[in-house]
Amino acid sequence: MHKEAAIREPLILGHKTYSDITEDVCGPIEGKAPKAWYIMFGIALLVGLYGIGCILYLLGTGIGTWGLNKTVEWAWDITNFVWWVGIGHAGTLISAVLLLFRQRWRMAINRSAEAMTIFAVFMAGLFPLIHMGRLWVGYWVLPIPNQFGSLWVNFNSPLLWDVFAISTYLTVSVVFWYIGLIPDFATIRDRAKGSVSRKMYGILSFGWSGRAKHWNRFEIVSLVLAGLATPLVFSVHSIVSFDFATSVIPGWHTTIFPPYFVAGAVFSGFAMVQTLLLILRKGMKLEAYIHTKHVEYMNIVIMVTGSIVGVAYLTELFISWYSGVEYESYAFINRATGPYWWAYASMMTCNVVSPQLMWFKKLRTSLLFTFFISIVVNIGMWFERFVIIVTSIHQDYLPSSWSMFYPTWVDIGVFIGTIGIFFAFYLAFARYFPVLAIAELKTIVKISGESYKNGTAPGHDDHGGGDHGHVEEPIKEDNTDTASEEE
């Protein structure tokens, strides 16, 4: 049985029973969707469809419809790609890394964060494919035997490393997510009243019946997958950073890129998790499961990773000066004072200054402030990628080719469209899938329920001699804000 120190604050608020958890998570799926859901889904769908229209226009006309030129041949496409991949990182980090570290607070947020990962990585993958211009030959990046003679992919290329990294990351994330979903789909299946939903969830649940042997395997599979996904999280964004780091462009070929990109990815990923979860908890009335403590923990992650990112910016500046390479120094001076100074200033303000506000407990436990900062961080992280990419190549080694980049309506449309598609997917997920890991949450009811903290749970005394005996008398402590802090 689980043990937890009595001084820990509960992870699930209220006197929730196993059945309450099932009801709270499955209820919104079984009932009618609220009006707000339809409105949000409708807007997301419209924006997404506009984006798809832009993509189709681009495919029909060519990538000349983007604002790229001979100098800036990578701009919003790769910026958006790296931004979306980074957002995806929080999901795997929460489900894999925090699982290995036995962080039980992850259980309330892992399911929706993993969904976010999958949709974000899917959006990320779109950009390199679109950037090819000929989407229909996208399969050429795979090392498959072909009829064009000895035409193979180049395994030395960081862009091919991306193909393998992103596809592995996407498929492993889907597997990890789905294996966790199977028991919860079974719960919905067994409650379903309509024949269609029973049939649908019956197929999705793969005939899960909750046998002891299956749970035994489930736990090992989850653990091993977490063990595999953890280095995968770090490898994926390191490999994405190699796209730049292995080049010869000033401002790109720095050895700090892999850890700096990973920290940035976690930073932006957690910010997006905050944005989505704050909407989700309110919309689906999940305040008992995703409460201030969860928000605060995530804000601490944002603060730490934001600080790492800040240190990385300063290290880059220092190294550009210390290296004595004039091109390198110029690249950084140009970033801060050149024509894109506003992008650099936005990046610095959003990514270095804003997370430092989280040092104040009042701010990091404020839901409204968290929501605001989460959006600020995501804007800042988009600018970070834009600054790295565009400011480094718009003024390269050859002054005669110096140029500016201006996005066209297609650039903007495709980017905004992916945000719409992402939200449409996420809202559909929230409507039809269990947004919390029901089975996992049930394992922490007894260790974290308030009732077990104050010894008033039904049957608490009866179990005193058993494993529940680990639940000790609560230590008198000044945790009066536990209940009151929740809004």
Place this chain on the structure above:
Amino acid sequence: MADRVIYATYDDDHTLLEGAKKLVADGVHISDVFSPFPIHGIDPVIGVKHTRLGIVAMMFAVTGMMLAVIGFQYIMISDWPMNIGGKPNFSLLQNFPSFVPITFEFTVLFAAHGMALTYLLRNKTLPGMPADNPYPRNTDDRFTMEIRLSENGGMSSDDLHAKIKQTGIVEIEEKDYVVIK
């Protein structure tokens, strides 16, 4: 004669665990347990062996890694060695540093998918498979023990019922044992 099975249902995982320990100590063989979440500590009591899926994952990982290396050797070294940017591919060993990222990804890809597939096949949890939990609430808040009469040859149905009733059950039912899968 068809086999008979007793389904003893509990409303608490801990009660079931304690009950299972007591029954096993009394010589009762418990065939299976159905629960909405893993009951830690139940496996050694009812004789569920530790799974070897971790070893399976390792085997898939090694397979993936070997396939990646064989692929590099064939594609990049022997079939069509490319000279890109003055960096020729003449030797697997010398070129291996640039193959490390994909070797790693391929290893993880094989290990994760291979293990997950093995897990689903071994469980017989596949799309379209029928569920065989005795009660719908086994995936909600009820914990059920399955005890087959044929596996408890020395005990009568009444004996078993009497023993089970002492373990804090909320419901007990005896049925014909039907194999669904």
